Amino acid sequence: MSAEHPGEFALIQEFFASGFPDSADTRLGVGDDASLIALPAGYELAQSIDTQVAGIHFPATAPAALIAQRALRCAASDLAAMGAEPQGFHLALTLPAAEHGWLAEFAAGLRDAAQELELALLGGDTTSGPLLVITLQVQGRVPAGQALLRSGARAGDEVWVSDTIGGAALALPQVLADPASFTGLARRYYLPQVHTPLGIALRGVASACMDISDGLLQDAGHIARRSQVSLQLAAELIPTVVARSDSRWLQCLNGGDDYQLLFTAPVSAQRRLNALQQQFSGLTRIGHVTAAGDSPVLLTDHGALLPLPAQGGYQHFH
Amino acid sequence: MSAEHPGEFALIQEFFASGFPDSADTRLGVGDDASLIALPAGYELAQSIDTQVAGIHFPATAPAALIAQRALRCAASDLAAMGAEPQGFHLALTLPAAEHGWLAEFAAGLRDAAQELELALLGGDTTSGPLLVITLQVQGRVPAGQALLRSGARAGDEVWVSDTIGGAALALPQVLADPASFTGLARRYYLPQVHTPLGIALRGVASACMDISDGLLQDAGHIARRSQVSLQLAAELIPTVVARSDSRWLQCLNGGDDYQLLFTAPVSAQRRLNALQQQFSGLTRIGHVTAAGDSPVLLTDHGALLPLPAQGGYQHFH
Numbered sequence: 001m002s003a004e005h006p007g008e009f010a011l012i013q014e015f016f017a018s019g020f021p022d023s024a025d026t027r028l029g030v031g032d033d034a035s036l037i038a039l040p041a042g043y044e045l046a047q048s049i050d051t052q053v054a055g056i057h058f059p060a061t062a063p064a065a066l067i068a069q070r071a072l073r074c075a076a077s078d079l080a081a082m083g084a085e086p087q088g089f090h091l092a093l094t095l096p097a098a099e100h101g102w103l104a105e106f107a108a109g110l111r112d113a114a115q116e117l118e119l120a121l122l123g124g125d126t127t128s129g130p131l132l133v134i135t136l137q138v139q140g141r142v143p144a145g146q147a148l149l150r151s152g153a154r155a156g157d158e159v160w161v162s163d164t165i166g167g168a169a170l171a172l173p174q175v176l177a178d179p180a181s182f183t184g185l186a187r188r189y190y191l192p193q194v195h196t197p198l199g200i201a202l203r204g205v206a207s208a209c210m211d212i213s214d215g216l217l218q219d220a221g222h223i224a225r226r227s228q229v230s231l232q233l234a235a236e237l238i239p240t241v242v243a244r245s246d247s248r249w250l251q252c253l254n255g256g257d258d259y260q261l262l263f264t265a266p267v268s269a270q271r272r273l274n275a276l277q278q279q280f281s282g283l284t285r286i287g288h289v290t291a292a293g294d295s296p297v298l299l300t301d302h303g304a305l306l307p308l309p310a311q312g313g314y315q316h317f318h
Numbered sequence: 319m320s321a322e323h324p325g326e327f328a329l330i331q332e333f334f335a336s337g338f339p340d341s342a343d344t345r346l347g348v349g350d351d352a353s354l355i356a357l358p359a360g361y362e363l364a365q366s367i368d369t370q371v372a373g374i375h376f377p378a379t380a381p382a383a384l385i386a387q388r389a390l391r392c393a394a395s396d397l398a399a400m401g402a403e404p405q406g407f408h409l410a411l412t413l414p415a416a417e418h419g420w421l422a423e424f425a426a427g428l429r430d431a432a433q434e435l436e437l438a439l440l441g442g443d444t445t446s447g448p449l450l451v452i453t454l455q456v457q458g459r460v461p462a463g464q465a466l467l468r469s470g471a472r473a474g475d476e477v478w479v480s481d482t483i484g485g486a487a488l489a490l491p492q493v494l495a496d497p498a499s500f501t502g503l504a505r506r507y508y509l510p511q512v513h514t515p516l517g518i519a520l521r522g523v524a525s526a527c528m529d530i531s532d533g534l535l536q537d538a539g540h541i542a543r544r545s546q547v548s549l550q551l552a553a554e555l556i557p558t559v560v561a562r563s564d565s566r567w568l569q570c571l572n573g574g575d576d577y578q579l580l581f582t583a584p585v586s587a588q589r590r591l592n593a594l595q596q597q598f599s600g601l602t603r604i605g606h607v608t609a610a611g612d613s614p615v616l617l618t619d620h621g622a623l624l625p626l627p628a629q630g631g632y633q634h635f636h
Contacts, residue, residue: 032400046353049455053412125369127371210351
């Protein structure tokens with residue numbers, strides 16, 4: 001780890017030194033001033049950094065293993081959205097106290113997620129502080145020039161989503177009322193699926209891609225702005241966890257936390273996407289791309305324009 | 319940035335979108351799900367992550383520009399200690415509120431440090447939280463197999479330090495009493511020198527290297543343990559900011575925050591090190607490496623063993 005302290009060092013040895021997967025690219029892992037990785041010829045390195053703060057991004061009293069699981073999954077989702085193959089991560093952990101049982105649980109959850117996601121623990125930093133803050137830097141490799149960007153959507157493309165949205169958003173009342181409950185929709189909140197295989201399969205197919213972390217309507221706007229187009233979404237096509245008649249339907253469109261992939265693809269890719277639907281059964285076409293208009297995102301109901309709901313996705317500093 | 323929110327997006331555009339240096343390795347910077355970098359053939363990527371918490375690692379009321387300067391310098395020091403050429407960084411910033419003046423100052427300090435250190439801003443994440451937490455992931459490139467590790471010290475090697483230690487530790491009372499004061503030793507605390515040119519010059523010369531972040535005596539133990547040797551340090555040779563007769567002398571040996579490089583080199587490298595002393599005038603030989611003994615670090619006074627001071631370096635969770 002980058003700054004070792006005796007207490008910290010013992011802590012790392014005990015909880016984070018073993019059980020994590022290896023990466024063929026790792027040249028030096030935990031324990032020196034920095035980690036070292038190689039990158040095979042013809043590859044680029046995709047990197048993302050994500051912070052989760054107790055009481056803001058997850059309930060402070062949630063089970064430690066689930067806090068770790070969710071944090072690494074949310075971070076790794078950015079790699080899936082780039083079409084990258086997961087490689088490794090660095091962990092920066094700020095903790096109020098080094099409580100043995102909590103740390104053992106946290107490390108176990110992190111190990112389980114890292115094994116499933118095939119992310120090697122490359123290094124980290126543990127610090128003491130008044131509240132729990134988890135920052136994860138994740139990285140993966142992608143063939144040069146093949147990463148899925150937000151900026152490639154073109155008028156005429158179709159808009160797709162990887163699977164049903166809204167489950168994690170609708171789980172929030174249950175999660176907040178009983179952070180330890182882990183049934184039904186709470187599973188979608190704590191263990192969002194990371195769409196690594198789909199992201200890789202979308203290389204050369206999708207024209208733009210991102211993961212939905214702040215809500216479909218809000219995140220669609222990011223692709224629209226980066227691509228200088230508009231995204232027109234058809235309400236009747238969007239797969240949501242509750243029906244349109246349900247009062248919580250709008251929450252599904254505005255809620256993040258599902259980490260589904262939102263992507264665009266040219267019409268010419270439709271045959272390949274239909275084939276991919278055999279492997280990824282949730283894949284759903286939900287709209288199309290138009291030339292940039294007054295609004296980056298339009299919502300329609302069988303072709304008739306719907307007013308965009310005022311309620312936005314999750315926003316910091318607003 | 320990895321998870322964009324409208325408020326966050328505007329904030330990033332305003333404060334972090336321009337003025338940072340470029341890196342030839344950058345393929346995609348701020349604004350997508352992840353950044354993308356290339357790595358030239360024959361190079362490895364060195365990466366480190368460092369967290370600084372307000373009130374723990376720096377005074378919460380310190381000038382924002384100095385908080386940023388110090389945070390990036392402390393993080394980049396790990397790259398110097400590896401002999402890496404700086405390339406870029408990711409910023410994870412947790413903030414109690416997006417106070418315009420504070421952010422403008424913070425961004426200005428970060429830009430100044432990034433320009434001097436030649437670190438491109440590759441991406442980041444800004445989140446709201448009850449207190450200021452800064453996590454910086456820094457990265458640099460180093461020719462494959464040439465990184466300076468902690469594990470290469472061998473019995474018979476000599477021990478060196480890049481320059482005088484203790485200035486930042488002795489500045490602490492002044493910094494805590496008046497965080498905005500920026501005279502004398504406080505400069506060493508807020509603007510530690512990052513020894514990038516020395517680190518690069520030490521490739522093929524040093525057998526082991528690290529930066530002193532937690533105090534000379536403590537950090538020497540890390541090289542000793544990783545290399546399975548003992549480091550014998552000569553009190554009369556160690557360059558400290560106050561003389562041995564000063565009551566604060568021990569604080570110099572136990573205080574971190576100077577970010578000097580501590581390294582070992584074989585005797586056969588002495589001619590090259592003498593030549594390097596022309597360029598790096600602070601370079602000082604302070605002891606030698608022995609076979610591993612009962613204690614990883616020994617302190618002597620003209621050859622006579624001194625008891626190791628009980629006061630340790632800065633320790634988290636102790």
